[in-house]
Amino acid sequence: MSTNDPEVRFDERFSDPGSGATPWETVRGVLESAQLFWITTVRSDGRPHVTPLVAVWLDGQLHFTTGAAEQKAVNLGGNRQVALTTGCDHWDRGLDVVVEGVAVRVTARPALERLAAAWAAKWNGEWRFRVTADGFAHQDGGASLVFAVRPAKVLAFAKGGFGQTAYRFDGGRLAEPRT
Template identity: 90%
Template sequence: MSANDPEVRFDERFSDPGAGATPWETVREVLESAQLFWITTVRSDGRPHVTPLVAVWLDGQLHFTTGSEEQKAVNLDRNRQVALATGCNHWDRGLDVVVEGLAERVTARPALERLAAAWTTKWNGEWRFRVTAEGFAHQDGGEALVFAVRPAKVLAFAKGGFGQTAYRFDGDRTAEPRT
């Protein structure tokens, strides 16, 4: 296992007999190809805020954008803990994936340029951004902050042969497996 590979734990309590851990490569492919994620942030009064968004998996991190006045940006100003989920709405097939971690602003121009190119490529040019000093600008001129989430924990829920697998990364390896 390399330093970048997650620690993998299969949870038999929430899995069908005979099921096995979902390989990290399969989970990573879902993160790379997913067109929609649901992000959960926390409001100042502790209530969750959940909203859909598009994201890009690049360099082992999940990246997303938000306007500076949007609720998720306001929430992230106070609490950077997030969960991003993707999957399908079928109970008996597919793979649902949840990424937990801290959202960090991305402001370095080389990173922003790579991310802008990744967004353009992933959506065949439908999501185009211009790099600015603060993040991105949309084609229509609207500004967007850019965030990266380096996973602390990723959960994969296989369906139709149910299996639950947890992947822990660097900073979260001392914790006992919880789901």
């Protein structure tokens, strides 16, 4: 099973009668087009840390950046399991999506070059990065680490015809991303 062919499970317990599974293509479209995600990491004392960020879906993985001294980067040093969420703020329409997986640094120059181009294309050039040996450099000179999250599990919550669909990848194992 790959991120192109997930195992799909529709959960009738949390869905309206007559509703059905959200197609993976629809969920992937949300991941590709979302302008904002919220990432949840875990602090060393077990408390959650949640913060917004921009991310890019590329090659079946969700990618994000962070400064090395930012709380999420510090948290990832001790626990690389994350959840990234996106969707809309309406209870009766739209689709909310949660991606669970392991965040792994991306350091291979060809992958970083492709990701820098993807960020620039997604936001019409507003997010431009220069590739460095450690990740990305911003136009203002700040540095960012780049991470990839290969989904172990994705949850889609359809609203206004409520339906909950789970997608499992590689048997739901928290697999290492391909970097």
